[in-house]
Amino acid sequence: MNEPRKRSIWPVLIRIVVALALFAWLGTHLDWKTIGATLAAIDPKLAAAGVAVLWLGLGIAVIRWHLLLAALGSDFRWGETTRVLGAGLFLSLFLPTSVGGDIYRLARVGRGSFGPGKAGVSLLAERGIGLLALLVLVSPVVAVHARTRDLMPLALGLGAVAVSMIAILALWGRPVTHFLAARVKILEPVLGRGTWDAVASKAPAVFGLSLVIHLTTVVSNLLFASALHVPLGFWNAMALIPLIILAGQLPIAPGGLGVREAAFVFFLSRADIGREQALAVGITWLAALYLTGLVGALLFLADRRGRPEAPSVLAEITDPASELPAGVDTPAPGP
Numbered sequence: 431m432n433e434p435r436k437r438s439i440w441p442v443l444i445r446i447v448v449a450l451a452l453f454a455w456l457g458t459h460l461d462w463k464t465i466g467a468t469l470a471a472i473d474p475k476l477a478a479a480g481v482a483v484l485w486l487g488l489g490i491a492v493i494r495w496h497l498l499l500a501a502l503g504s505d506f507r508w509g510e511t512t513r514v515l516g517a518g519l520f521l522s523l524f525l526p527t528s529v530g531g532d533i534y535r536l537a538r539v540g541r542g543s544f545g546p547g548k549a550g551v552s553l554l555a556e557r558g559i560g561l562l563a564l565l566v567l568v569s570p571v572v573a574v575h576a577r578t579r580d581l582m583p584l585a586l587g588l589g590a591v592a593v594s595m596i597a598i599l600a601l602w603g604r605p606v607t608h609f610l611a612a613r614v615k616i617l618e619p620v621l622g623r624g625t626w627d628a629v630a631s632k633a634p635a636v637f638g639l640s641l642v643i644h645l646t647t648v649v650s651n652l653l654f655a656s657a658l659h660v661p662l663g664f665w666n667a668m669a670l671i672p673l674i675i676l677a678g679q680l681p682i683a684p685g686g687l688g689v690r691e692a693a694f695v696f697f698l699s700r701a702d703i704g705r706e707q708a709l710a711v712g713i714t715w716l717a718a719l720y721l722t723g724l725v726g727a728l729l730f731l732a733d734r735r736g737r738p739e740a741p742s743v744l745a746e747i748t749d750p751a752s753e754l755p756a757g758v759d760t761p762a763p764g765p
Contacts, residue, residue, distance in 0.1 A: 476653050491639075504539060
C-alpha cells in the first residue's frame with residue numbers, strides 16, 4: 431500500500447518568516463505616529479470611490495474568466511463564476527498558502543465532464559494573458575518616465591519578456607500544443623485543436639479586459655492616495671503602481687504580505703513621497719483588499735451551500751503545504 435505523500439510545511443514557514451521580517455523592518459524604521467495621522471485624515475468619499483473602482487476591476491475579472499470558461503465548453507453560469515472567483519479571492523487572502531484560492535477554483539470548475547485539465551487551462555490562460563497585459567502596460571511607461579529612467583534595464587527586461595511571450599504563442603503555441611496532444615493521449619482532451627482555438631479566439635478580448643483591470647488598480651490606488659492627501663499624480667501612478675503589483679506577486683510571502691507594503695515604500699519614494707505617507711497608501715490598499723475578501727467570504731459560503739463536495743475541497747486547500755498540480759502554478763493574488 432502506498433503511503434500518503436507527506437507535504438512539507440517549510441515553504442509556508444519560510445514565507446511567513448519573510449513577511450514578518452519585512453513588517454519588522456517597516457515597524458522599526460518608520461514613524462507610526464505620522465502614519466496614523468495620515469490615515470486619520472483620510473477623505474472617506476475618495477476612499478469609497480477607490481473601493482468602488484477596485485470592485486469594478488473585480489467585476490471585469492469575472493467577465494474575463496467567464497469568457498474563457500465558456501469558450502472551453504464549461505456550463506458554468508454567470509452567478510457560479512462570480513461566486514467561485516469571489517471565494518477564490520477570499521481563500522487566497524486569508525489562507526497561509528499562496529495558491530489556495532486557485533486550488534478551490536480548479537477543484538470547483540474541474541468537477542464533472544469539464545475536467546480539471548480544461549479548468550487548469552482556463553486559469554493558466556487567465557494568469558498568462560493577464561501577466562502579458564501588465565508587462566505591455568508597465569514596460570514603456572517605466573522606460574520613458576522621468577522618475578524611473580534609472581530602471582531602464584528592468585523596463586527593457588520586462589518588455590523583452592512580453593515580446594517573447596507573444597512570439598512563442600504566435601509562432602509555436604499551436605504546433606506545440608497539437609504535437610503534445612497527438613503524442614500524449616492523456617493530454618489530448620486538454621490540449622487538442624479545439625482547446626487551443628478556443629483560447630486563441632478569446633485571447634484578444636481577455637488581453638483587453640486585463641489591461642482595463644490593471645488600469646482600475648492604478649486608478650484605485652490613485653484615489654486612495656488622493657484620499658490621504660498624498661500627491662501621487664496619474665503618471666507617477668501609471669509608472670509605479672504596476673511595479674508594486676509585480677513585486678506583490680513574488681511567491682516569497684503569503685498573499686504578498688510585507689513584500690507589497692515594502693514595495694509601496696520603495697517605489698513611491700521615487701515620486702518624492704515620504705515613507706510614512708507611502709506606507710499609509712499601502713495600508714489603505716491592503717484594507718480595501720481585505721474588505722473585498724470579506725465580501726468574497728460571503729460568496730464562498732453561498733457557493734458551499736447545498737454542495738456536499740465542498741467540505742472535501744476545503745479540506746484540501748486548508749492544508750498549509752497545498753500546491754496546485756504540476757504545471758498549474760500561479761502568482762499570488764492580485765486584482
